[in-house]
Amino acid sequence: MGFLRELTEEYLGSLKYVARIVPREVELPRESPDIVAVVGPRRSGKTFVMLRSVERDLAEGLQALYVPLDEPSLRRLDARRFAxxxxxxxxxxxxxLYMDEVQDWEDWDSKLRWLHDVKDFQLYVTGSSSALQSSEIPSRLRGRxxxxxxLPFSFREVARAELGAEPSTFRERGALKGLLREYLAWGGFPEVWLYRSREKAVAxxxxxxxxxxxxxxxxxxxEALLELxxxxxSSYASPVTWRSLARSLKGLGVEVDAKTAASYVEYMRQAFLVFVVKRFAYSERLRARSPRKVYVVDPAVASLFERPLDLGRRAENVVLVELVRRGCEPGYYVTSRGREVDFAAKCGGSLRLVEVCLEVEEGHVRKVAEAMRELRLREAELVSWDDEDEREVEGGRVRVVPLWKWLLGA
Incomplete structure (x- = not known):
């Protein structure tokens, strides 16, 4: 066994010492003509996903190697010698080739392009969020x-790990809703969830x-960035403008202009700390001029800034992250009467309308029905805490789905 296979076996062996494993539902492409860049927030499990993929490949008789490029003997190798x-x-x-800490490989972008172009290898790469962010990858890999x-654990991942199958009795449903409250408090970052540790969330x-x-x-x-x-x-899931942020900081004695405020939020977005959601509209000018809504990547972040827990906002945030996880591009929608619906999300070739309300009232149904008419949709979803039914509205229907069921994939 050579050096690279020994390294692979060493890292696969480390999986035995993980205290509790939550099986991930993230699947890396089995075959791709392109380099697969594995991106996401720090400590969300990118290396774990790659190691599990290596383990599966080897079990199926495929040729696979895990390559940690922070290994001193690998850092300065040129691409041909590595090949x-x-x-x-x-x-x-x-x-x-599953290549981790790729930012430590000198001239990594040109080396990866060469390895890709010789066609001998299927490449999977990831790196430290502090040195390699997803916004850099398109320009440095030039379309390849x-x-x-x-992302951190989804509720479905933790529910299947902790409770198993979808509930069928009142006991199982009660246990599942109790687990959901825990998830809304602790979130899905692996170390924070597994240890239920505020200290780990702070760190x-x-x-x-x-x-x-x-x-x-x-x-x-x-200091100004910290205040922003x-x-x-602390005001996640609320509309903001760059000018309103600058005014809020000025009230705290911090002088920051709107352009700087926008840059700081963009830095947070690039680090996968927040998602920035624009208004859904067919007019790009209207989208650009409207306030944004900023959501946190995980409930653990919200818990550090919110006491007591705001269940409604927390549920809305979790639905937003789940839409992103499912590959959707969420926006919020404002009807012609000025009523806001939480999400109008582009999901593949369709538009999905979702409103989050813990207790369903007739006003929620009317608001969603108004948005459906304007967007020419025949179906929408109201995500509640407990309610489940269907409401017939003019030209379509509104499905009322409990949050736990919606997060499990209903």
Whole structure:
């Protein structure tokens, strides 16, 4: 067994020491003509997903290697010498290379392009959020990539790990809703969830803030950025404009203009700390001029800024993250009468209208029906805490779905 296969076996062996494994539903493409870039927030499980994929490949008799490029003996290898090392391990046939900490490989972008172009390898790459962010990948790989987003655990992942099958009795449904309350409090970052630890959540957020944002973007006034982050994160799921953020900071004695406020929020977005949602409209000018809504990547972040837990906002945020996880592009919608519906999400070739309301009232139904007429949709969803039924409206229907069921994929 050569050096690269020994490294692979060492890292696969480390999976035995994971205290509790929550099976992930993230699937990396089995075959792709492009480099697969595995992206997502810090400590969300990108390396774990890659190792599990290597393990599966080897079990199926495929040729696969896990390559941690922070290994000192690999950092300065040129692409051809590295390819020779792979061929010493696997003499012929296509080899699947799972390359971690790719930012530590000198001139990694040109080396990856060469490895891709020789057609011997299927490449999967990921790296540190503080040094390699998804916004860099398109320009540096010059169109030779497809990305896969790895987010913290979904509720469905933790529910299947903790409780197993979908509930069928009142006991099982009660246990599931209790688990959902825990999830809304602790979120899905693996270490935070598994240990239910506020200290781990604080440490994670501090690392994301200082390494992935302040150091990564060389922010000259981190105190101003910290104040803005506090305002944004504590008012998640609420409409904001860059001018309103600047005014809020001025009230705190911090002078930041609207352009700088926009840049700071963009840094947070690039670090996968927040999602920025625009208004859904067919007019690009209207979209650009309307307020944004900023959501946090995980309930654990909200828990550090919100006491007591705001169940309604937390549920709305979790639905937003789940829409992103399912590959949708969410926006919020404002009807001609000025009524706001939480999400009008582009999902593939269709538009999905979703309103989150813990207790369904007739006003929610009328508002969603109005949006349906304007958007020419025949179906919409009201996500509740407990209610489940269907409401017939003019030209279509509104499905009322409990939050737990919607998160499980209803």
């Amino acid at each position: 020779e090392m792979v061929r010493e391990e696997y003499r012929e046939g296509r080899v699947r 990539y497809v990305s896969r987003l790895v 994670l957020l501090e690392t994301m803030f200082y390494r992935d944002i302040v150091e990564r973007h060389r922010v000259r006034e981190p 982050a506090y305002v944004v994160l």
